[in-house]
Amino acid sequence: METIYKNEILGESGCYNVNFLVHDNKFYVMDNHLCASWCWEQKINPAYQYGIFHIDRHYDLLNNLSDAYLRTNHDRLTGTNFDDLKSLADANGIRYDNYIDTFYRLHPGLLTKAYYCTHHDGSDWRDMSLKSISSDATDVKIYDLVDNFTYWIGEIGIEHWILNIDLDFFFQGQGEEGYYRFLTTHYVKKLCRAIKKVLDKIDVISIALSPEFCNGWGPSFDVLHIFEDELGFKMPFKYSKIEGRDVLV
Secondary structure, rough: OOOEEEEOOOOOOOOOOEEEEEOOOOEEEOOOOOHHHHHHHHHOOOOOOOEEEEEEEEEEOOOOOOOOHHHHHHHHHHHHOOOHHHHHHHHOOOOOHHHHHHHHHOOOOOOEEEEEEEEOOOOOOHOHHHHOOOOOOEOOOOHHHHHHHHHHHHHOOOOOOEEEEEEEHEEEOOOHHEEEOOOOHHHHHHHHHHHHHHHHHHEEEEOOHHHHHHHOOHHHHHHHHHHHHHHHHOOOOOOEEOOOOOEEE
16 A cells, blocks of 8 residues: 555644545545545546545535636646645645535536435535535435445446545544444444445545544544455554554554
8 A cells, every 4th residue: 555645643633634645546545535536536537427425424515615716726636746735735725524526616527426424414415516416315324324335336327436435424422522433343344345345336435534523543543444354455554652642653
């Protein structure tokens, strides 16, 4: 697996921050989804039409960037240089919840189907740019996901998919009590095995850890290890807590 970017000492994974990004074939793993649209750019073929399947606690459908911003930064958003994308995040432009709208507007007509399996946090598709490609099957129930994922990806006639997963999907709770994982290891494994059955139809998979919504780096890496084991990729480094600091070694 290739390391594209890495901080050895993990800091806050806020809406504009990047701590790491790694790549293995069609898998991209990052601390949050800020980088996701850049990863998709590396794998899509603009001649194809795509479906997007978004599995996340949040909708991530903020549409706060102007058309002028997208025109001015088009090459940095769609290019191969990751530093260009990171510079836009550092300047408080691209962030962890506006990347889907950004990608869709940069590629009109590319996305033809959108599924969301979320906790209904944040602004949803009904008033956003992806409204035009959404349908009655858009909002997937958590309890329907693992049993129907293979059908939705494999049987509806779309040959190319973007799969976007945030590990905060598996966690619940907030406030002083923190977050806890409420979906079992069995559920996570069943989802991974469903993904594996239709992997040939998925062109790119972006996986975010979102530690602030998973009660810290440790619990989010614990779920990531299940994905690694089930889907056959391995991180090029390990997470550890040393003298109170979160580090990648």
